[in-house]
Amino acid sequence: MAAPSEGLQAALAEWLTHLRGLRDASDHTLTAYQRDVAGFLGFLQHHHGESLGTARIASLGPSEMRAWMAHERTRGLSARSLARALSSVKSFIRWLADRDGFDASHILSARSPKYQRKLPRPLSESAAAEMIDQVDTQAMEPWIAARDAAVLTLLYGCGLRISEALGLTGEAHPLPEVLRIRGKGDKERLVPVVPAAREAVAEYVRLCPYPLEPGAPLFYGARGKALNPRMISKAMERARMSLGLPSTATPHAMRHSFATHLLAAGGDLRAIQELLGHASLGTTQIYTAVDAARLMEIYDRSHPRA
Template structure:
């Protein structure tokens, strides 16, 4: 399908994306995904109605239009999860557009996403998480880079940070104290405790790092002194999991999942874990209860004295 949209629709999409960036602090990757999904929707309407979709036609979208679009996506082979993601982007665009242009977006906002089975997080065991941290430190050729990689992964597991949050730390965050102020997704601020083991890992790295720690500079540096590329941590983690015989799901983000799951398994409060992770919705955190139930069932099946 040729992605053809009118200048008016293109300008509206640009304004919406600017608003998403300003109000939600959306990342470049998120904005690009939003843009692609919304452009595809408008292009579909252009082909579906055989006419350019300016602002007036966009305001007249009907329930049958929405059904036709989602049916088209399924015929294209998109999974239910992908269709739901695209619908979410289109709804966001229409909320913004309806408020700006003063029309009723019910047909779009009432469209129901197809049901799909949510993927559960894949945490590591406690022993595997510790082994991952140690083994990550064996992947670099220099001592300071090994200490750097270990410090980053320790923060992911020990503080539940996202990789972007760990790599977003600057000299102003040093020295690490007993807690750390993190500005996460959507500019949501949270305070996370910093365990002694995480402080020691960062201190060990700082003692070896050959670059000065200016207040505005990234704490974690690449080989040439610039901000560390997250792909390097992903590569070190991949090499470590292969050496340890861990599954492909043992990624940097799995360390954050492991942090939450192990806290929950130790009796942590779900609301407190939500705050530590920076989840906007408790339903996101509740996925970990399902993970813990799976673990409990495995323990039960392995240890229960069967008759």
């Protein structure tokens, strides 16, 4: 099969560099984008039986987009994965059209396959509290138990991602009333710190055998290096087994629980979007579905069908 033209290969590399610089995309994200677009270009070359250049991309039509999507489905790609791949391809072609000055509307109009989006599985308020209490007692070293509880309190009390919590450095202590968090895409947001989180971190710092220094990690592993997120996952695995909680009780579920419980208490969706650091309101709106699903479960238990 013919290889992509040098111009097209160069365009793909330039686009990835553009994403890395403009959006501060992670290596994992860039690898996924590269794989999606390369797979699309590979299909087109096999489909047409010839090497494609950037000019040929400009002449693609809806039929070729449909043929590619049908091919991906027949080889077993799920609707969700295909939707992600189509998004990558559209992003590349949109960028190429802007760079080379052609109309890509006939390509960008390709419809994404519909799929049932998985809802986050938050813990109940009592289960979230029990999880924090459990990790606070199960480690043999008191400072490690306090550390694990402090991290989970930040996830549940402030809605931080695990990477954001473990990315805090020594100068973050004592925690201020509002944390400045740098999240995905290198975007900054302000997150109010609940008293429970401030107290939990203070207790960990009091017991921690390692010195807290500016620029050094706030949370240490047992050997004095930056805490690996896997250790928090392991602590939660032990805790959920003791508490009889499902496997969905993960560190990220604590963040889901923060958003779901805040929404159930009457929180504004736009404000929750800001607190979570979501780029799109649509990402945050999934929690309205979570809350509705939870209400239906309560209704079904209270009013069982005959």
